[in-house]
Amino acid sequence: MRVVGLMSGTSYDAIDAAAADLVLEDGTLVLTPLGMVSEPYSVELRSALAGALPPATTTLAQVCRLDTLIGRAFADVAVRADRELCQGRAELIASHGQTVFHWTEYGRVHGTLQLGQPAWIAEACGRPVVSDFRPRDIAANGQGAPLVSLVDLMWLRGRPGVPAALNIGGIANLTVLPAAEGDPVAFDTGPGNALIDAAVHELTAGRLAYDAGGALAAGGRVHEPLLLRLLEEPYYRMPAPRTTGKELFHRDYLRSALAGFGGLADRDVIATLTRLTARTVVDAARPLGATELIASGGGTRNPVLMEMLRDELAGVPLRTSDALGLPAAAKEAYAFAVLGWLTLHGLPGNEPSCTGARGARVLGSITPGRQPLRLPPVPARAPRALVVAPGPAGAHPAAATDHGSASRRPGSLGARPPDPAGRPDPADRR
Template sequence: MDGIDVAAAEFRMGGDGWLELRPLGCLELAYPGELRAELLAALPPAECSARQLCRLDTMVGRAFGVAALRGLTELCDGRADLVGSLGQTIYHWVQDGRCEGTLQLGQPAWIAEATGLPVVADLRARDVAAGGHGAPLAGLFDQLWLGHRAARTAALNLGGIANISVVGGAVPPLAYDTGPGNALLDAATRLLPERRERDEGGRLAAIGSPHPGLLSILLADPYYELAPPKSTGKEHYTADYLRAALDRVAEPPEGPDLLATLVELTAQTVARECERQEATRVVASGGGVHNATLMAALSRHLAPAELVTSAAEGLPADGKEGYLAALLGLLTFCGQPGNLPATTGAVGPRPLGSITPGRTALRLPEPWPRQPVALRCVQGNAGVQGNTGADGGHITGEPVRTGG
């Protein structure tokens, strides 16, 4: 809930099954202050009335519409074919290890009205209905992007919740939430006397020391022992969750020491799962990559595995989720599934989301005759091949511009 990520991309599908993604740029827009405060106030364990839910769905949709219009204007010269929207997760319902439902806000009609473009939204619910977790949905993207490598690679997203997609090598792909990313860190900074929104760059955590007792209590959370596929959310890692752990410590840490402990929690839980899945390279994205203290702790715990950001693979670290939304919207538009059952636990591949028409009659393109087999990121007009580790062949066909 730090803000709205917007990305624009141009896609071409080749006859050889390689899908070319050309990033056109990305933006991050802050939520209006009042809206962000209302979103945070609606998170569990707080109650949320039907009136609040309607207001938030509308206000987030309006904010998304403003953001999408800026992306359309500033990133792709006012020309695009469709918009993909992951929405703002407000609740992710997991019970007894099974995802029963998930709710993302941001009414897509506001995006369609603002841009005039068709919108593919509500992307998680279909996977959940098919028995999956609906999260993380990056499994197919990461498999196409990095899965052709011989080395086992973990694509790591450091959002409020941290998740990994482990692809490549001879083992089937996996994707799941490892635990908190920034969620508890942000909750802790709001508990400080200064009531900050976040620890910018991890500067406070850098001068603190992890508290062994609190860290041990936090690491004992049963979630970490569940087998994948699995998912969790901010409804689990709340300020009350943190207070309950602090109440069990005789001399609870404060300020920098508390933040250093939570950095260590994220780093250890991520590294443990990457090691468990025998990943030798970790490609990180999301807001957490800007926390230098967290990235240093991750690098230390992941060694000898290599830690890089997604920019090393042709995607800006801040734009990865936006490009994911763009790809998922494109796949649905072109009649292809967007989930990877091996990573979400769904019973089979499914087209994701619902389509809201733009200002004109909805005209879907001819469905692609085959699924993409791999994704190549290219830069600029020259079509420079990204670091794919393989010759993907020639890309043909008309480009499709998609925003996420």
């Protein structure tokens, strides 16, 4: 089955689409990567989205408009991925959507909201769409994240020692497989790029959105007193499973942390926040006995962050997921392609020990395409392993960015400009 996975992470800078051919063989799901395309959000849409996220306030009118505009943007990327990567033969679209809020209180998640109305994708592609993956896990008392943990377990099962999968997006998350007895563990470690991005945007008065190539951090020095203050955050001491987001690690959080540290050079602030990400990741992995870290996500394109991780790991191997066949920039999009496949086949998509759910659950909702919806038969047993087969030559050209997505070509997303009548109005931001 050819599946297109759609993903936009907490950096909300672009939409990634990864296409995969998925075949179940003797209890193993074989994934053949077909390639990835990535499109940036238009400046207008990204600005409207940023203006609606915490700590800002918003209105239901703005949420409705964003749900439509993001859905149309996802639809455009899905159409392109089907045409360019699947030769128009995709059978399923799996859309994570854009997370705009993750409702957590005292360590429990009560709800989550991903925008990007799937009806637009189904209408544009004519294919069934699986979306809204997280709420079912939350309804079963889970954290709703990290959902990629099930894919990590299938993919890394059988590796020696205690392998750990690390994804560094706006938020960093970790999946750790035990060596023998015991349950796997997964959780958000804390900010990945979130605070670095916020600082770069703030300190450059909006001129830059992120630290491209780690250039700013490379020119600065870690300020230990600021780092110690940042490490006092109670979230880092919460037991797993735990999840967080930009509801906590946002611009105002950063401003509060910097209070009393006037006079610090901008580059020193960026260097300190980069070290914070590395330190909190390794502080989370070390007690679990991780013997290797396999990293993916936009943070892997920041050489300063990767070098700080190696320094903190003190000899524990750090490699990117590319070495195991999954391109680091596309791994999450491929993971949601797998989760969409599981949903369509009536199979659970969560790992209870990782999310905290009461049990395994089939995730998501299915929006039919143009044809009558025909579900495939449920396999006799769910696949326990995921094997990545070699993909077509040139399926994943070198990434052109150092941040969240694989490529950021200039220009606005999609051929359809937003309808002026539906355009988010700055006056709605109250």
